[in-house]
Amino acid sequence: xxxxxxxxxxxxxxxxxxxxxxxxxxxxxxxxxxxxxxxxxxxxxxxxxxxxxxxxxxxxxxxxxxxxxxxxxxxxxxxxxxxxxxxxxxxxxxxxxxxxxxxxxxxxxxxxxxxxxxxxxxxxxxxxxxxxxxxxxxxxxxxxxxxxxxxxxxxxxxxxxx
Amino acid sequence: xxxxxxxxxxxxxxxxxxxxxxxxxxxxxxxxxxxxxxxxxxxxxxxxxxxxxxxxxxxxxxxxxxxxxxxxxxxxxxxxxxxxxxxxxxx
Numbered sequence: 001x002x003x004x005x006x007x008x009x010x011x012x013x014x015x016x017x018x019x020x021x022x023x024x025x026x027x028x029x030x031x032x033x034x035x036x037x038x039x040x041x042x043x044x045x046x047x048x049x050x051x052x053x054x055x056x057x058x059x060x061x062x063x064x065x066x067x068x069x070x071x072x073x074x075x076x077x078x079x080x081x082x083x084x085x086x087x088x089x090x091x092x093x094x095x096x097x098x099x100x101x102x103x104x105x106x107x108x109x110x111x112x113x114x115x116x117x118x119x120x121x122x123x124x125x126x127x128x129x130x131x132x133x134x135x136x137x138x139x140x141x142x143x144x145x146x147x148x149x150x151x152x153x154x155x156x157x158x159x160x161x162x
Numbered sequence: 163x164x165x166x167x168x169x170x171x172x173x174x175x176x177x178x179x180x181x182x183x184x185x186x187x188x189x190x191x192x193x194x195x196x197x198x199x200x201x202x203x204x205x206x207x208x209x210x211x212x213x214x215x216x217x218x219x220x221x222x223x224x225x226x227x228x229x230x231x232x233x234x235x236x237x238x239x240x241x242x243x244x245x246x247x248x249x250x251x252x253x
Contacts, residue, residue: 006165013173016203020180023196024187036196043203047229050170050207050214055229059206062237066199069244070192076248078191090186094179101175105168111216112167124223 005049012045033071037064053120170211178204195243202232 001009019042022035040063047056117124129137181200188194206229213225 001165003163006163009165009169010163013169017173017176017180020177020184020200020203023200024180024184029193032193032196036199039200039203043207046173046207047210047226049165050210052210052214052226052229055206055210055226055233058230059203059233062233063199063203065237066196066240069240070196072244076192078247079189080191080194082186082189087186091183094183094186097182098175098179101178102172105171105175108168108171110167110212111218113216113218115214115217115222117222121222121226128223128227 001049008045009049012042012049014042015039016042016046018042029073030071033067036070037067040064040067051115051117051121053122054125167211167215170215171208174204174208174211176204177201177207180204192244192247195240198239198243199236202236206232 016039019035019037019039023032023039026032026035040060043063044056044060047053047059177200181197181202181204184197184200185194188196209225209228209232211225213222217224
């Protein structure tokens with residue numbers, strides 16, 4: 001990984017983890033939604049710096065959708081009746097999980113392989129989508145077309161009835 | 163400056179731990195639902211990192227495919243959870 005991608009990776013990781021912290025700790029619903037959107041932007045940056053541009057685009061759209069759904073003011077609040085002691089123990093458990101994962105990342109012996117894909121890996125993506133899984137790609141394209149046509153028809157019907 | 167699989171796995175572990183912390187920490191179950199995208203983001207980062215630094219043969223896209231699947235699953239599960247929670251009655 002060259003310096004530019006490494007800087008992008010570290011900056012995006014910071015943004016993503018900051019957004020995650022906001023989701024965990026912020027008190028208001030709309031702030032948490034904005035934090036999740038920030039986390040999605042950071043995640044897309046991480047994927048992009050790892051030469052996974054397609055995943056970056058999909059993750060950005062999906063996480064913005066998640067942020068919109070969670071920031072919406074309409075959904076009902078359901079309070080859980082868990083003992084605060086269990087919640088604190090679970091927090092300690094999450095910290096222990098972080099220590100365990102960090103230890104295994106530092107001490108693990110991983111295979112190292114040369115990556116030939118390039119910055120976006122479009123060649124492999126094209127081979128996958130249009131050669132190996134062409135039928136699935138066409139099915140998704142048809143589904144998207146039908147959804148767009150249905151949405152347009154509904155929008156026209158609604159505007160006529162007003 | 164460079165980044166390798168260890169740095170990627172460290173970030174993935176941090177994101178997973180944040181998700182595991184959020185789920186029990188939030189009292190509102192709707193807010194706890196936000197832990198799912200965090201958990202899936204951690205898994206996705208780890209998979210994309212392994213595909214980038216350690217994949218051999220013709221499997222360089224496998225991690226990216228799983229990351230896409232996890233992002234879509236996160237959106238679907240959050241939508242399902244918000245839908246199940248229902249809407250507040252109009253005041």
